[in-house]
Each structure stands twice: as structure tokens, then as C-alpha cells.
Amino acid sequence: MDGGGGERWSAVADGWAELWGSFAEPVWAPLLTASRIGPGSRVLDVGCGTGELVAHLVRAGAVAAGVDPAPAMARRASERNPTATVLDGDVEHLPFEDAAFDAVLAVNALQFADDVGDGLAEVARVLVPGGRVGIACWAEGARNDLDVVERAVAEAYEEDVPPDGPLRAEGGLESALADAGLDVVGAGIVDVSWAVPDDDRLVRGVLLGEDERTTAELAPTVLRAAAPFRAPAGGYRLANAFRWAVAGVR
Template identity: 35%
Template sequence: MAGEFDTHERHMWAGAADAYAGSFAALCAATAGALLDAAAVGAGTRVLDVGTGPGTVAAAALARGAEVVAVDAEPSMVALAAANAPGAEVRHAVLPRLPFADGSFDAVVANFVVNHVEDQQAALVELRRVVRPGGRLAVTIWHGTGNEAMSLFNLALDEAGVERPVYPAPVDFARTAEGLRGLLEQAGWAGVDSGEVAWTHREDPEVWWSGPAGGVAGIGLVVTGQTPEMFARVKSAYDRLAAERLAPDGLIALPAVALLASGQC
């Protein structure tokens, strides 16, 4: 049975594949190479990409010559990933239960996925189940601090006077390199390495706004849940704040910090 947080996640992402692909997906794609490196994915590796989204990591793994299976909990993401990663076997599946036999894969990767599961440890135990002895795991999540990518939206909501709803929360853990390392170790992964990946995402402000305006993620539920008048106030505040950060090339710079952890089965 899905818990309250997992049920909320299914509602939050329902039908959001195209809006996500056109907005936040480029930000999340920045870690794909490092993620695959950490999982030692190369030619001939049988890899499972969990929470594939629009298939970004799956496509990158195929480009390395890997044999790729990709799954996602959201049907619209499954359809988009199948189109974006031809050659991958793309299926619908929801953590913490996967439809694969024990030891089915050489490696498993999860790019910004573990934080979208109510019981992260149960999910990581399940990922270990489907990896062969000696196989590898690599996961990314957002760092608990230091990310400015979403702060622009929150500043606009504050300026417009929007009250935030209280959404269900997952089982919590420290969103630090040490916290993520501990989570993997508790799930039985060995030789865990964990660290930070930092970069600056540059984006057109209208493309960035299209994420919440399209209902993507929690911020999208807040923005699209407003009255037309309040929505317009939030957009006006966002436009002003984005204009203050605009570079000469017309893009805004969004500093991002992720956590990347890997381990061995």
C-alpha cells in the first residue's frame, strides 16, 4: 500500500512529462555523466535506470554501449522515455517494488529519485536486490542547502503573498554527503562514496517559468493552485526578479548543488 507521501508524489507528477522535459529536465541532466561514471556503466553493462523521467540517463547509457532497462512510476514519463531512448527497454514500475528477479543487473542508477520515495531505505534495499553481487549503484539527490534554482520561484511567491500548503513528507534524513552515505550503508551497500556536485545552470527565464506554470513538482502545484489574479501577481514578481538576474545573453544563472553517492552490492 502506498503511503500518504507516495500517493502525493503520484498526483504531483501525473501527466507532467512534457512540461518537465521542457523546463527542469535540463537542470537534472547535468549529473548524468558523473552518475554513470560512478556506477561504472560502459559498453556491455546491463544497467537499470530507475525513475528515468524523460529518459535522459537511459539515452546517455545507451550512447556508452550499455544494455539499458528503464522504469518510471509516471506513465507519461514512460512514454516519453521510450521515445527519447530508443533501444532501451522502458517499463512502468514503482519503488520500493520492482518487477525484476534478484541480481538482474550489473548496475543501477537513480538520478534525483530517492528523494521522491516515502521510505528511501526500503527503496535502496530493493535496488540492492536487483543488482548482482559485485554490481554497482549510483544515486543523486539535491543537497539540503546551497541550491538557488528554485529560490526564484519561492521569492516570487513570498512577494505575491502566497501561503504555502503543507504537503506530506517522506521519512527524513540529512541531505548532506554524510547523510546520504549513511542511508546507503544502512541499506547494505558496501564501499560507499559520497560527495557534492556543483554547477551553474543557465536558462531562459520563460523556459524556467514554464516548469511551475505547467504544474511540475511541488512548486507547480502551488503556482497552478492559485486564482488567476494571484497567478498573475506571482508571474509579475517572478518577471521582475528574473530581470534583475538577467545576463547580457538573456539567460539567468541558477547555482545548483547535488549529492552523488555510489556503492557496491
């Protein structure tokens, strides 16, 4: 899915939890390490979706919180994490006091801000001096097998594929953090392969948010485009990459 908007994301909360919720897990470890998150750290996950990373933070002993502008996403994250504070809100208007957190994370979410610079300024506001912000998002489309499938879907709609946003290119996250006056302390790229057990989950995952009729119409397009990524043992394996970067607040 592209674009922000609480209502759009709320409408797909159940499907997100089922099909995509833990997808970005390979990027969690480098983010937590470079953000110096450990037991007792006060950590906010911005754009927390259905709360899988918040749950991981709780397991790591952090005092975890989440925020998401989609009420159904925030509700699911809260239900998954009864000990965590999870509120409705977007990155540009965080419903938390100044200097409330030691670290703030945003995985596959900052690109939906109306203004990334305003979002990062708001993140800095809720961090203690010396606190850390860790951001991760999709790498450029050329690194993602999923891009091949999404292009085929866009062609079937006769739509233009939007160009990669500035955060996705090498150095994009670091530039955004530096432009916001933050000191970059680490960055990297990780494989986030998507292992899909069967055709049904592949089609529903790619077409999340589409109605039943459109999903049925586009299913053959998705299956044809994904054929090169069939796994020998069954299902599909799409290689993809996420970039991450962590910065400190002065």
C-alpha cells in the same frame, strides 16, 4: 515540484521533457564512472522521468532500462529509447527479476520514495553481487539559487517552506546507503547551474505543474526573485548543486 505520485508527475511529463529533462546532466559522468558503467553493462535508471539519462546510457553502449511510476513519464522515456526496456513502477516495487542489473541509478528520484530504506533494499535485490547503485539529488537549499525563487513563491502562497530532507545534507546519501547495508565507494557534489534563456521559460520551469491562472498570478513574484540571477548576455543563470554517492552490493 515536490512530492511523489504517478498522476502528478504524469501531468507534467511534457513540461518536464521541455524544461528540465537534461538539467541533471553534470552529475551523470561521476555516477557512471563510480558505478563502473561501460559498454555492455546492464543498467537500470529508477525514476527515469522522460528518459534523457536512459538515452545517455544507450549512447555509452550500456544495455539500458528505465522505470518510473508516472505512466506518461515512462511512455515518453520509452518513445525516446526504442531499444531500452522502460516499465511503470516505483523504487519500492521494481518490476524486474533478482540480480538483473550490474548497476542501478536514481537521479533526483529516490527522495520521493515512501521509505528510502525499503527502496534501497529493492534496488539491492535487482543488482548482481558486486553491482553498484548510484544516487544523486539536490544539495541543501542554501547551495541553490533556485531555492531563493521557490521561497518567494512559497511566501506568496503564505506557505511554510519544508525543511531540507535528510538526503540533501552533506553525508546524507552516504548514510542512507550505509544504513541499507551497502558499501559506499564514492561521493561528491557537482554544480548543476540552470541556464534559462528568457522570462517565459523561467516562469514555466519554476511553476511547472501549476495551472495557467496561478502561473500568470505568480509570474511577477518569480521574475522579481530571480532578478539577482540575470545573466549579462540575457536570460538567467541560477547556480545550484547536486550531491551524488555510489555504493556496492556485497
